[in-house]
Amino acid sequence: MTSSGTGTTVVKLGGSVVTDKDRDETLDADSLETAADAVATALGSGDVEDLVIVHGGGSFGHVHASEHGVSTTDGTHDVGAVHAIHGAMKTLDEFVLQRLLERDVPAVPVHPFSVASRDAEGRLDLPTAPVETMLAEGFVPVLHGDVVSHRGEGVTIVSGDELIVELATALEAERVGLCSTVPGVLDDTGDVIERIEDYADVEAVLGTSESTDVTGGMAAKVQALLALESRASIFGLESLPAFFRGEGAGTTIES
Ligand code: IP8
Structure with a gap:
């Protein structure tokens, strides 16, 4: 399912990377610029040819989802809530697209709700x-x-983590990466866990995210990536260029 020699790369820019998760509807402009630079360099150098980008909700989507009590399982029929959540995500998406387009990355929007x-x-x-x-x-x-239409629930939330799993499987992706604000999955002493093969091995140390996150924080991310056939990694923004070059970055997750 690829038109290039390097295979398809699917990368998620975490909501905590591209936004300030503790301030409502606030971009982390510096981090977004750094990520956009890394994408432009990777495409320009040929390290990556077919690239799909997914970004999370951070302080845009999650704030509205939690205000309206909507999660991946609990839905709403309130059309105002649908527009508030989807609208916030489209606003964030415009910022992301803009930064990519400024660097000549031929980025185009795909809104999952549609x-x-x-x-x-x-x-x-x-x-x-x-x-x-x-x-x-x-x-x-x-x-x-x-948001995503959900039979019997109205709409629920679809997380970027679910999207990368679907995309990686359907596109037979070579490389799957989740770029986070931490350098990888951390153990209880703060060191990066190099490799995770079984969720049970890390369950005790993962805990829950401190910011508003209706889709479950790091634990959900690790579980979603373990569900993949292919090798995935979770790494910090500083390792995004290395990930694109195909080098080891952060925590490798492979069951
Ligand atoms: O940040 C959730 O996506 P995530 C998006 O990838 C919304 O979990 C709308 C809350």
Whole structure:
């Protein structure tokens, strides 16, 4: 499912990287610029050819989702809530796209709310033909955590972590990365855990995120990446260039 020699790379820029998670609807402009620089360099050097970017919600989506009591399982039929959450994510997405376009990255938006849905059991259906065609035509699709129509629930939240799992599987991605504000998954002494093969080995040290995060913090991210067939990594922003070059970065997650 790729048009290039390096395979498809799927990377998520965590909401905690691109936003200030502790201040409502506030961008972390410096970090976003750094991430956008790394993307532009990776594409310019040929280290990465087919690239899909996903970004999280941070202080944009999560604040509204939690205000309206919406999670990945608890939905709402309140159309005002739908617009508040989706609108905040579109605003954040515009900032992300703008920074990429300024660096000549051919980034194009894909809003999951418009294409994805959940069935009554909560299973996500994300049609990926548009993303595949965008890649084949030389674009860099940019998706984001969003609201998603959910049979029997109205809308619920779809996290960027769920999206990277769906995309990585459907696109048979070579490299899957989750860029976070921490240098990897940390143990209880603050050291980066180099490799995780089984969730049970790290359950005790993961804890819960301190900021408002309706999709579950680091524990959910590790579980989502363990569900992948391919090798994934969680790393800090400083390791994003190394990840794009195909070098080891942060914590490798492979079951
Ligand atoms: O930050 C959640 O995406 P995440 C997006 O990847 C919303 O968990 C709308 C809360």
